[in-house]
Amino acid sequence: MSATPVIGSFEGFSDVKLVGRQVRYEQLSFWLNPVGAAFTVGFSVVFLILLGASTGNQRIGFYGNIRLVQYYVPGFAAYGVMAACFNILAITLVNRREMGLLKRLRLTPLPTWALITAIVLSSMVISAVEVVLLLAVGRLGFSVHFPDNVGAFVVAIVVGMLSFSALGVAMSTLVPNQDAAGPVISIIFFVLLFLSGLWFPAKPGSGLAQFSSYFPVRHFILAVFAPFDTQKGASAWAWHDLLIVAIWGVVGFIVAVRRWKWSPRRG
């Protein structure tokens, strides 16, 4: 054996290229499943159009009398991020683990960090596509203005992407098998979305708002909404909400690292 038998876990630029390449393959895998891709990306857009067209012009008294659709655009942008980074990511990881795909990749020279980074970056790309589509539909279809504070909007979206990705990976470790993955993860996701006021904004201080404030979903919706909502003189930076989203993200990260498994849980 000629070469020294050590290749570092990070080999600089060549590893950055490796991650970029892996992100491309993750994207390919996602878009090559047209039904899955259309459902993931299209769902939020279709919902925005339906709700915007039916109830979009109603006013929300407790948010400075803005049109409902003005709330729906950031709300569904938040939904798009959570769907790609939490829901789809968690289900995909359970499927890959149980099919033995993770184990197979583990036995190649692709480092663990590079694989996970690529999977998370790919989810972020998908959710970014959704966010851009939703902003465009809101602008063109319902004359919803873009966020007043773009910086605050981008920061909120990125914090959400990272936190919900961590929670998505953590969630995948809690689901024992493929059959349970879709139903269990989606039910948790949609119940939290409903309680957190995605479809019907929960009045601040109400019992529902109080209950859902223990979970990250409502805080993330509010943090994405804040940069749009400068009419009542509120700050575009919802620091408190972002902090809670980030704390959940850290908890998710710890659970993900501690419970991560490469092998199928069956057998």
Place this chain on the structure above:
Amino acid sequence: MAAISVRNLEKTYDAKQAVKGVSFEVSQGEVFALLGPNGAGKTTIIEILEGFRDRSAGEVETLGVDPANRPTQRWLRTRIGVVLQELAVEPYYSVRQVLTRNAGFFPSPRSVDEVIALVGLIEKADARVKTLSGGQQRRLDVGLGIVGNPELLFLDEPTTGLDPSGRRDTWELIRKLASEGTTVLLTTHYMDEVDALADHVVVLNNAQIVATGTPASLGGRDSGAVTIRFALPDGVSASDLPVPIHAESDGLVEIQTEDELRVLHKLSGWALDRNLRLPGLSVARVTLEDVYLQLTRDEK
């Protein structure tokens, strides 16, 4: 240097001992078969050698490094190829896409076209994985195992689910790889596969090694008794024969002997003198399967 060296390997899961005091060596360039019933510890040993699973005790070297040693794991994975027992390939890629992706993980991979040809998937190169038959997916699986141009290839039941011609093709491929210097560690339940491919064999039962050797010598197969079988000719009874027999049923006679030349000489001379035939005459050594079943029978 040995490609693999295992000394007093132990692995315990909770209270169950999956591997007990196993030792063996695999030389570079040989085809080495691990045999044993399901649950005997084969996959656990392979996973320890790959660095996928930690061991409880003992010493292990794969290509000269400890597979559990994290700093050398990435290096080790550039030099091994793995075909898992379960089919595991992403469904939406084409054959070429998934092979190209995996080739990119390795510093000096085989060309993707060469791999596609080696595993016989030229016509399916651009087909989606999910449209492949089980046998074709198995071939792709083997392709993924060799695309990195490994020095050491782990094949966990590589021909399960293949039709007879697919099995022969895979055997040819394994022989070709071995002739080029690739070391192959193989598990299988097919004894003809072991006879055809393996240079050395280890048989495991209940987490322990119960026999080692070449396929031809395993369990004293090369020296033990030979079985001669034939049907009694019309009008002849077993007591007319010039040699003692060991069993007779429905006119079929079985003779066991360690002196087969002399017995055959007597028998054939006797038959020729009387102008008789011995229908269905066969002479067989004990098969590898017989030996294997004997070795892995649980004495309870």
